[in-house]
Amino acid sequence: MLEEGTLSMELIDGKEIAEKVLEECRRDIAHLAESGIKPGLAVILVGDNAASRTYVNAKDRKCRELGIHSVKLELDAAVSQEELIATIEECNRDDEIDGILVQMPLPEHIDESKVVEAILPSKDVDGFHPVNVAKMAMEDASGFVPCTPLGCQRLLTESGVEIEGANVVILGRSMIVGKSLALLLMQRAEGANATVTVAHSRTKNLSKITRRADILVAAIGRPRFVKAEDVKDGAVVIDVGINRIDDPEAKRGYRLVGDVDFDAVAPKTKAITPVPGGVGVMTIAMLMANTVKSARLRRAGD
Numbered sequence: 675m676l677e678e679g680t681l682s683m684e685l686i687d688g689k690e691i692a693e694k695v696l697e698e699c700r701r702d703i704a705h706l707a708e709s710g711i712k713p714g715l716a717v718i719l720v721g722d723n724a725a726s727r728t729y730v731n732a733k734d735r736k737c738r739e740l741g742i743h744s745v746k747l748e749l750d751a752a753v754s755q756e757e758l759i760a761t762i763e764e765c766n767r768d769d770e771i772d773g774i775l776v777q778m779p780l781p782e783h784i785d786e787s788k789v790v791e792a793i794l795p796s797k798d799v800d801g802f803h804p805v806n807v808a809k810m811a812m813e814d815a816s817g818f819v820p821c822t823p824l825g826c827q828r829l830l831t832e833s834g835v836e837i838e839g840a841n842v843v844i845l846g847r848s849m850i851v852g853k854s855l856a857l858l859l860m861q862r863a864e865g866a867n868a869t870v871t872v873a874h875s876r877t878k879n880l881s882k883i884t885r886r887a888d889i890l891v892a893a894i895g896r897p898r899f900v901k902a903e904d905v906k907d908g909a910v911v912i913d914v915g916i917n918r919i920d921d922p923e924a925k926r927g928y929r930l931v932g933d934v935d936f937d938a939v940a941p942k943t944k945a946i947t948p949v950p951g952g953v954g955v956m957t958i959a960m961l962m963a964n965t966v967k968s969a970r971l972r973r974a975g976d
């Protein structure tokens with residue numbers, strides 16, 4: 675329950691914005707169908723990590739809902755790097771597959787970067803291939819931007835948040851989230867042109883830095899790490915974190931919380947994303963959007 679002073683706070687509804695993205699996908703899929711094209715996504719799961727399986731199943735379900743051809747490839751945890759790369763190469767050659775995603779993390783004996791580099795850049799809908807990273811850094815829109823950063827940007831633009839000229843502080847510097855989002859929001863483009871600061875575990879005076887943020891993005895994987903005193907009044911807060919905490923009263927025995935102490939921080943903000951129901955739902959929607967984009971670029975010559 676939010677207290678007095680929260681009346682102007684906007685809850686950024688990831689579900690609603692994701693639905694808008696999916697509606698655009700449906701429109702594009704219908705348009706492609708007129709030319710006999712059905713976008714296709716191959717998701718490769720190695721081993722039996724429960725969280726990875728949940729993500730893979732959710733992606734498969736969403737593809738089917740939208741009418742995207744979905745191929746789920748499950749490989750044993752002991753699969754060799756060569757076998758995994760051979761599977762990827764098969765998908766590279768398959769014209770009905772527009773997007774290839776290898777669910778991370780991979781078992782330790784496999785070199786993740788070698789695996790990512792085996793994916794054709796034109797089918798790398800996760801946007802992790804060095805060619806796509808370079809395209810993002812060079813502001814070449816023909817590449818693929820990783821889904822979570824793309825989802826964060828869309829949440830901001832759809833909520834009418836002014837990004838241009840804003841002081842954006844991003845907590846976390848992973849390629850999957852923090853560093854990629856920094857590259858994206860500093861582009862000379864619409865929905866970007868921000869002044870970006872990236873903080874990480876070695877940053878000094880963290881709270882002083884976060885308090886300068888007009889837009890604060892938390893992507894560190896530490897439950898409720900960001901407290902009210904770390905946030906400027908009227909800031910916009912995007913919480914990327916997904917952390918499981920034990921809760922015997924919850925159906926599954928755990929609950930998901932973000933990297934932001936939502937109850938304490940929300941009343942100070944202009945707008946904030948909830949967890950769940952914020953960035954997470956956007957990530958999967960942007961994956962669908964990237965797959966449709968790939969089909970358009972590869973097969974419809976858009």
Ligand code: NDP
Binds near residue numbers: 846895916954
């Ligand atoms: P990583 O573990 O790869 O990176 C975490 C980053 O946070 C690192 O850069 C690390 O710094 C930094 N960090 C860790 N602790 C602190 C600290 N105390 N102070 C400042 N910085 C810190 O995580 P990911 O980027 O993959 O994920 C981050 C979170 O986002 C997780 O909760 C994850 O579950 C979630 N996530 C959510 C997605 C979604 O769809 N909503 C998608 C992907 C991730 P250093 O580099 O110095 O180690």
